[in-house]
Amino acid sequence: MKNKEILEFDHLVIGSGLAGLATALKLAAFGTVAVVTKREPDDCNTKYAQGGIACVIDRKDSFEDHFRDTMTAGDHLCKEDVVRKIVAEAPAAVNELIELGAHFTTLEEMGMEGDSGEFHLGREGGHNKRRVLHSGDITGEEIHKTLLNACKTNPKITILKNHIAVDLITSRRLGWMGDNCALGAYVLDIGDNTIKTFHSLSTTVATGGAGKVYLYTSNSDVSCGAGVAMCYRSHASIANMEFFQFHPTILHHHKLKNFLISEAVRGEGGILKRRNRHGEYVEFMDSYHEMKSLAPRDIVARAIDNELKRSGQACVYIDIRGKSEKFLKTRFPNIFEKLREIGINMSKDLIPVVPAAHYCCGGVMTDINGFTGINGLYVVGEAACTGLHGANRLASNSLLEALVVARFAAADIASRVKTIKSHRPSGKIPLWTSENATDSDELVIISHNWDEIRRFMWDYVGISRTTKRLERAKARIKNIRKEIEKYYWDFLITPDLLELRNISSVAELIIDSAMKRKESRGLHYNSDFPQRDTALDYKDTIIKKPCTT
Numbered sequence: 001m002k003n004k005e006i007l008e009f010d011h012l013v014i015g016s017g018l019a020g021l022a023t024a025l026k027l028a029a030f031g032t033v034a035v036v037t038k039r040e041p042d043d044c045n046t047k048y049a050q051g052g053i054a055c056v057i058d059r060k061d062s063f064e065d066h067f068r069d070t071m072t073a074g075d076h077l078c079k080e081d082v083v084r085k086i087v088a089e090a091p092a093a094v095n096e097l098i099e100l101g102a103h104f105t106t107l108e109e110m111g112m113e114g115d116s117g118e119f120h121l122g123r124e125g126g127h128n129k130r131r132v133l134h135s136g137d138i139t140g141e142e143i144h145k146t147l148l149n150a151c152k153t154n155p156k157i158t159i160l161k162n163h164i165a166v167d168l169i170t171s172r173r174l175g176w177m178g179d180n181c182a183l184g185a186y187v188l189d190i191g192d193n194t195i196k197t198f199h200s201l202s203t204t205v206a207t208g209g210a211g212k213v214y215l216y217t218s219n220s221d222v223s224c225g226a227g228v229a230m231c232y233r234s235h236a237s238i239a240n241m242e243f244f245q246f247h248p249t250i251l252h253h254h255k256l257k258n259f260l261i262s263e264a265v266r267g268e269g270g271i272l273k274r275r276n277r278h279g280e281y282v283e284f285m286d287s288y289h290e291m292k293s294l295a296p297r298d299i300v301a302r303a304i305d306n307e308l309k310r311s312g313q314a315c316v317y318i319d320i321r322g323k324s325e326k327f328l329k330t331r332f333p334n335i336f337e338k339l340r341e342i343g344i345n346m347s348k349d350l351i352p353v354v355p356a357a358h359y360c361c362g363g364v365m366t367d368i369n370g371f372t373g374i375n376g377l378y379v380v381g382e383a384a385c386t387g388l389h390g391a392n393r394l395a396s397n398s399l400l401e402a403l404v405v406a407r408f409a410a411a412d413i414a415s416r417v418k419t420i421k422s423h424r425p426s427g428k429i430p431l432w433t434s435e436n437a438t439d440s441d442e443l444v445i446i447s448h449n450w451d452e453i454r455r456f457m458w459d460y461v462g463i464s465r466t467t468k469r470l471e472r473a474k475a476r477i478k479n480i481r482k483e484i485e486k487y488y489w490d491f492l493i494t495p496d497l498l499e500l501r502n503i504s505s506v507a508e509l510i511i512d513s514a515m516k517r518k519e520s521r522g523l524h525y526n527s528d529f530p531q532r533d534t535a536l537d538y539k540d541t542i543i544k545k546p547c548t549t
């Protein structure tokens, strides 16, 4: 494997979803920026976000209401100051997006009365008000397209596709003295199979989620938790990984896999139903929560899981037959069309759904500016844990967080340039070495380990956990991790192997965090400790790689 090239940029951004592109765009005001992304720039979770961006713009709404709904969903684990600041920054961040050309659905487009240009606001689980700006039901795609256009036309930004990060370069990794400091990253150029050394003043990790750690997920194929795994290896603190959000309603249909049925469908009146012994479809959420089908996600996903386990049935259903075809086609054009293609008319038929892994609320621990505490290293978006989501993310708060924290991160980086430079040890960064690597003739081991991890994570570390199941998962992951480390050093690095290494590391972090938290709270439910322990309110689970390993 060739490893000749050193590339110098002022700022390196790893990942090309909303968080990465929004950070890159802001950083471009202060210097040159490289955005590396492992496939095409639009291979990211942002593209699949249907719901929208939570933002207080309605006169009947208030920051205090948005704050309260976020805190309630987060189940006594959100950081109050972070929630307040992000909620308050939302209108300015959204306005900037609109100025860049993003379009959000208006009341007029919905055929509703209102002031000219007034936005239609959606509602989702856990929100007591309508406050979700949306672009039909392809909000993420619209925002991503807007940001990508802006980045592509900015001469300071270079986007490198098919570039997959291998590891961060830190002064500690290189054995240099002084405070740990980020210096860039080693990146595999998939096109010509070389490992490039990126050298930069700041490094922002924006690699998105880790849904591929579970067998069933709404996430894109690229969501392998690379950022969390790389930052863990670089001795950053990793927080609250036990809180993995399962979206309650992913389509259950053999012709269309992993397709999200937005919570906004329930926000517009969709009701969750199950089939009873007499073959009738009946509501069940009323026996779980006063907000019924619009209860916070952790509660809805657990309720569905419980109903499925009790009845032995394969799915539950969303019933939105109360709404006209005209309304549904306007409000959910993408969902309507995708369902129609497989023979479901949502104005006439029930929609079969099951929960699936959706969003990692934990991540690399950062302050509100995305700063990790390691000089020059920032994390933005789903890979980060700022404290906004607590034990359970409120719907449509994640696009908001990524957008707002990207602004804060770029401003923080700009204000710290002198400090970053003065703390940075001098020395020549070595090129990547892999002299002993040979081609593996047993690649089947990689796919076998992938499948095994995803299955036992689903079975043992999913919606409902027990101590025994977690112990089983821990024993399995330990063996697999040993095998992977051997492969990683002995054989040539491939994208599959890198992803497997990252996913296995994230799986272990989730298991370890879940074992540490001896209570049930938000998205973490352990039936051996079914209650919330108030002594653990506002206490994060933090894991950090010891310096000696």
Ligand code: SIN
Pocket: 049, 050, 051, 052, 260, 261, 262, 263, 264, 359, 394, 395, 396, 397, 398
């Ligand atoms: C959805 O549309 O249901 C997903 C929105 C989100 O996860 O925030």
